[in-house]
Amino acid sequence: MTARGDRSAGTARAQRDTYTPQTLLEVAVEVFNERGYDGTSMEHLSRAAGISKSSIYHHVRSKEELLRRAVSHALDGLAAVLDEPGARQGRAIDRLEYVTRRTTAVLMRRLPYVTLLLRVRGNTDTERWALARRREFDQRVAALLRQAAAEGDLRPEVDVRLAARLLFGMINSVAEWYRPQGEQDDPVDEAVVEAVVSTAFAGLRLHR
Amino acid sequence: MTARGDRSAGTARAQRDTYTPQTLLEVAVEVFNERGYDGTSMEHLSRAAGISKSSIYHHVRSKEELLRRAVSHALDGLAAVLDEPGARQGRAIDRLEYVTRRTTAVLMRRLPYVTLLLRVRGNTDTERWALARRREFDQRVAALLRQAAAEGDLRPEVDVRLAARLLFGMINSVAEWYRPQGEQDDPVDEAVVEAVVSTAFAGLRLHR
C-alpha cells in the first residue's frame, strides 16, 4: 500500500526495506529502457522507486553514474563470454557459434542492461566509453568470422564484413522483443537461442 | 564562410538561400540521429542549421513536429512497399522475399528517417502513433510469413513468430551501420540487399 510496497510488488523482491546502489539500479534501468536515458528525469526515477529525488543522491552521485553502472554490467557479461574455453578452442566457425549462443544467453540474463547498452548514442564521456568497449567486443567476434573464412568453413559467397554486421544485428535485435517467461530461475529460452544460431549459421556455414 | 554556407557544404545542396520545412527537416533528422531525439535541444538544431532558435519556429511549430514529419516519411516509404505488385502476387514466400528486398532498399533510400523511426520509444503521442503504424507494417509482413508456412515453403522446424522477429531484426539492423557510398544518385547498395535476402532466406526457405 505504501510507495515502497508498490515497487516491490512489481519485482517480487520485497525483502529489502531500503535501497542499495544495486537495487536502485534495477529500477532505474527499467525506466531508462522505457523512456530512453535522455527522456528520463530524476523525477521519473524518484516516482518509479517510490523515494524522493534527493534520496536517490544518497545512493548514487548522479544520473550518469546509474548509466555507467548499467552498461558496465552489460559489457562485463559480454566480455566474459570471449574468455570462456568454448570461445578459445577448436575451429573458428565452432568458436563463433559458441560465442553466438553464449552472447544471446547473456543478453537474456542481463536483458535490461544489454538493452540499455545497445541504445547508447555517445553524447557523454560515459557513453563514448561504453561504445568503445562495445566496439572492442564486436571486433574480436569479427576476427573470429575472418578466421573461419580463412579456414574454409564459410560459404564462399559470404562477405565477411557484411556477415558480421548481420549476425550482430540479428543477435542484438533479440533485446527488442524478448521477455522472460514467468518467474523462472534462468531467463534463458533455449528455443530462441537455437533459432538465432540456426538461422544465422544456415547462411554462413559451408556444409562439406 | 557564413554559417549558412557551412550547412550547404555538408549536404551538396546549396541552391537554396533559406530554409523550408523540408530542408530544415533534413538537418534536424541528422542531429536527432546523432544525439537522440530527447538528447537534442532546439539550441543544437539552431547551431546545426546555422540560424537562430526562434527562426526554426518560423518553419515548424515545435520540435515534435519535426519528429512527426520525419517518422511519417519513413512510414510512408515502408507502407508503399506492401502496395507494390510484387508484394501482392505470387506465392507468399516469394512475396516475402520481395518485401524483404524492397524494405531494405527503402531503408537505404530514406536511411536517416527510418533510423529515427526505429529508435522511437513512445514517450509522446507522436511517438506512440508512430509505434502503432510500425506495428501495423510488421504484422502485415508477419502474416506473409504465416502464409508461406501454410503453403509449405518454410523449413518445418522454423517457428514463424520467432522467424519474423529475427528477419526484422536483421533488416532493421542495417540502419545501424549502412552509409551510402559517395554521391550516387541511388543510395541503394544491391550487394547489401542480396546479403540480407540470402542470409535470411537460407534459414527460412525450404528447397524442394
Next chain:
DNA sequence: GTCTATATTACGATAGAC
C-alpha cells in the same frame, strides 16, 4: 525570414532538518 530578448517551465543536483 531572421534576429535579440524574454517568459515559463523542467531539469540535475545540493543544503540541511529529522
Next chain:
DNA sequence: GTCTATCGTAATATAGAC
C-alpha cells in the same frame, strides 16, 4: 536513509523589432 526546500542552469516556446 529519507525528506522538503531550493539553487542554478538549460529547456521549449513566444514577443516584437528589423
